Amino acid sequence: MEFLRPATWDEALAAKAEYPTALPIAGGTDVMVEMNFDVHRPSAILDLTRVTELTGWSHDGDVVRLGASVPYSRIIDELSGPLPGLALAAHTVGSPQIRNRGSVGGNLGAASPAGDSHPALLAAGRDVLVEAASVRGTRLIAIDDFYTGVKRNSLEPDELIRAVRIPAADGPQQFSKIGTRNAMVIAVCAFGFALHPKNGTVGTGIGSAAPTPRRAVEAEEYLQGVLAERGLWESGGLLGAEVVQRFGELVRGAASPIDDVRGTAAYRRHALAVMARRTLTWTWNDYGKQIRSAA
Numbered sequence: 001m002e003f004l005r006p007a008t009w010d011e012a013l014a015a016k017a018e019y020p021t022a023l024p025i026a027g028g029t030d031v032m033v034e035m036n037f038d039v040h041r042p043s044a045i046l047d048l049t050r051v052t053e054l055t056g057w058s059h060d061g062d063v064v065r066l067g068a069s070v071p072y073s074r075i076i077d078e079l080s081g082p083l084p085g086l087a088l089a090a091h092t093v094g095s096p097q098i099r100n101r102g103s104v105g106g107n108l109g110a111a112s113p114a115g116d117s118h119p120a121l122l123a124a125g126r127d128v129l130v131e132a133a134s135v136r137g138t139r140l141i142a143i144d145d146f147y148t149g150v151k152r153n154s155l156e157p158d159e160l161i162r163a164v165r166i167p168a169a170d171g172p173q174q175f176s177k178i179g180t181r182n183a184m185v186i187a188v189c190a191f192g193f194a195l196h197p198k199n200g201t202v203g204t205g206i207g208s209a210a211p212t213p214r215r216a217v218e219a220e221e222y223l224q225g226v227l228a229e230r231g232l233w234e235s236g237g238l239l240g241a242e243v244v245q246r247f248g249e250l251v252r253g254a255a256s257p258i259d260d261v262r263g264t265a266a267y268r269r270h271a272l273a274v275m276a277r278r279t280l281t282w283t284w285n286d287y288g289k290q291i292r293s294a295a
């Protein structure tokens with residue numbers, strides 16, 4: 001097995017162009033497990049740990065550009081202000097050791113439907129963009145187009161993820177995850193939710209309840225309609241139980257889960273409706289408080 005160890009981003013792209021089947025490794029928290037279990041015997045490993053271009057982030061006020069290899073622990077410590085939903089999701093990943101190594105770039109590379117960053121990225125809005133680069137250039141992949149199947153994504157063989165561009169939060173965000181215990185657990189299902197008062201939209205993300213992470217489109221459209229028609233963005237007034245209930249039902253309807261060792265499809269649907277109602281209630285209460293304190 002070849003072991004490629006580029007020192008710079010340009011060297012990494014050149015190596016990926018020369019060896020398109022080389023398996024990138026960042027934190028290694030997925031790659032090493034799969035190699036130990038013989039899931040992968042790649043002809044080459046492309047070690048990205050020396051590439052410092054991947055370990056930084058920047059924030060221009062509107063958008064956070066998160067380097068692919070920034071570990072979860074730094075997202076929690078440094079970015080819970082502009083990226084509260086992603087930071088909450090990061091809190092639930094593995095253990096401190098996994099959060100010190102694991103990254104959003106690795107979560108996207110693995111593209112597991114159970115990856116915890118995906119619901120938060122989807123909920124952050126349709127403007128979330130994955131920066132994919134190769135020696136041919138850089139392209140921006142909308143997060144909605146990134147997930148193509150179970151553990152499949154839209155990267156070309158010669159491409160690497162450079163960063164993810166995520167709009168900074170302009171309203172409350174939440175993340176909720178159900179597992180069979182409190183830590184070190186793969187999601188039975190998960191839900192991300194965000195309010196985007198600036199453009200009058202809401203964002204949702206469903207995890208571990210469909211072949212790919214996905215948003216609950218009808219639920220988003222329903223809630224956006226109610227918030228606009230009733231002037232609730234301006235007033236921060238009460239949503240009403242029927243709105244919360246309907247939102248939960250639409251989120252449940254957007255999932256297409258399976259029965260597996262972690263849970264049944266019926267349980268996942270039920271749990272998603274509960275998480276959707278809760279996260280909507282929490283975020284809306286926070287939003288209402290913000291509106292009232294600004295008045």
Ligand SMILES: Cc1cc2nc3c(=O)[nH]c(=O)nc-3n(C[C@H](O)[C@H](O)[C@H](O)COP(=O)(O)OP(=O)(O)OC[C@H]3O[C@@H](n4cnc5c(N)ncnc54)[C@H](O)[C@@H]3O)c2cc1C
Binds near residue numbers: 025068
């Ligand atoms: C004990 C344990 C607990 C875990 N708990 C959770 C959990 O609670 N929630 C969760 O979501 N995950 C969990 N994971 C899985 C894993 O930690 C995450 O998926 C993490 O985000 C992977 O990041 P990484 O940097 O370690 O990726 P790596 O293992 O280095 O790579 C993962 C995949 O991404 C590819 N890749 C990495 N970087 C790039 C890049 N820049 N461009 C293109 N492809 C790239 C790799 O080739 C590989 O296919 C757990 C893993 C372990 C071992």
